[in-house]
Amino acid sequence: MTALASYSTGTVTIADNGTTVTGAGVIWSDINALPGDVLQVGDVLTVITDKTDTSHLIIPPWGGGAQAGAAYTIWKVSPLRFAGAQAMQFVNDLVAKLNSSGLLWYLPEGYTDPNDIVPAMTADDGQGILKIDTGSLWVMQGGTWIPAGTYKGFQYKGAYNPATSYVINDVLTSAGNAYIVKAPTTGHAPPNATYYDVFASKGDTGATGPTGATGAGYGGASSTSLAIGAGTKAFSILAGYAYQNGARVRASSAANTSNWMEGLATYSGTVMTITVDKFNGAGTFADWNFNVVGQPGAGDLSSANNLSDVASPKTAKDNLSVHGADVASAATINLEAATGDLVDVTGTTTINFITLSEGHERTVRFAGALTLTHGASLLLPSQANITTAAGDFAVFRGYASGVVRCVGYSRFNGTGLVTAAKADQIAATSTVASVVPAVQQYHPSAAKxxxxxxxxxxxxxxxxxxxxxxxxxxxxxxxxxxxxxxxxxxxxxxxxxxxxxxxxxxxxxxxxxxxxxxxxxxxxxxxxxxxxxxxxxxxxxx
CATH class of the missing domain: 2.60.40 (Immunoglobulin-like)
Known part of the structure; x- marks a missing residue:
């Protein structure tokens, strides 16, 4: 025959005629103590009627006298330990909780509002339904699901990214402020009241801090007697300046600042050593002032020489002559914006105006036949419209008040800009038209x-x-x-x-x-x- 199971770890304390048993060093879990088990202290036995936690039991009034730190035994004979009995108790507990707290529903996937579900989801008033991905909660009231708020923890997403898909309660930052997402969004930047609420605003600029101590500066002077010239020059100087090794420093005579020498320097506290590679003037001086200067540019031209000091004037001019991108013909063409001083004008649209700043010049080759319109703003050498041909060249120069003059025109076929026709020869009055052999005989002075x-x-x-x-x-x-x-x-x-x-x-x-x-x-x-x-x-x- 199998002996009864029991549990006797620790000690108990019970007041005389008391109903509470307090354990010390005990673990009265559901395995070791259940209502219905028998508690024995000495020769006195009683039934455990309830358990409040893992160290306190409830019993009928104790008649075995006061006990303090007494040994005990719990005999595991509760009906709850028999098959099915404990499971039934758990069911009873669940039903009791459902009767008192209601059942929490979960919104099916694909829906955003429980009121949209067909057939309708019914529940008792006070019961809730939760959308898991957003944390949105609704509570049944009078047959309708009423929004009860969002119950979802914050999710920090860092700085706003237009490619990120944000959901409710995501937190992000933008322009120094923090925003919380109140509606799902992608690509809508904050601030946007449709999708965001301000979570935390950027604070005001703090007060200006106290002025720091004055740091080491530049400058300084030396009375070391040195002659102007290239090479290494060592000057005695006071300590405490901010010069760093490798800085470019100029030493100038205080009496005449046009006497100077400069180069990369090293500073050892009381000696400034300059490797002079540029200088001006001549003589020996002992009144030097120091200043940091910039590194000389790589060029060797002087503005005072007006480009007379270039190595090859022809090459320099060639380098400045650029064949720019084509310019499409239009009523107004912008030669000021041309990418070169030589451009090809394409198309056949009549040109009435040309944009070119005063003094600027452009050479144009026409790619086809079009009309140049003579007028107050576009002055042509023939004082009449010119019909171009492919390969013709023209030189335009800008003048004041937006006027552009054609100062030269050359036809590709070699003829003059204005060619005399038969009628011009017969009239014999033109002073600008050039005569070609095909019409020269029509002049009155010619034998026919x-x-x-x-x-x-x-x-x-x-x-x-x-x-x-x-x-x-x-x-x-x-x-x-x-x-x-x-x-x-x-x-x-x-x-x-x-x-x-x-x-x-x-x-x-x-x-x-x-x-x-x-x-x-x-x-x-x-x-x-x-x-x-x-x-x-x-x-x-x-």
């Missing part, structure tokens, strides 16, 4: 047709004579390649006589496209005798 014609009608040499027809003895008709405008023109014809017998040449009434002449004797009889040919010339308007 000429020829040397034999007595047989053969043409030895000619201009603008297409043919000569001999219509009879001493009768000839000269036909023009390009006719005259009218029959009103002047003709001159002289005979080439091989044997003189008084022959003459007479002109018949001319027509626009031809002119006839006759060779006759001095009595008017047509003849070919003794005539070697005729020199023919016609002048007028074509």
């Amino acid at each position: 047709a000429w020829a040397f014609i034999s007595n047989s009608g053969a043409i030895a040499t000619s201009y603008n004579v297409s043919s000569v027809t001999k219509t009879g003895t001493g009768q000839f008709t000269v036909n023009f390649t390009v006719p005259f405008a009218t029959a009103n023109y002047v003709v001159s014809a002289d005979l080439y006589i091989s044997a003189s017998s008084g022959q003459v040449c007479s002109i018949a009434l001319p027509a626009a496209g031809s002119c006839s002449y006759y060779t006759t004797t001095n009595t008017g009889t047509v003849t070919d005798t003794g005539i070697g040919g005729v020199f023919f010339m016609a002048c007028g308007t074509q």
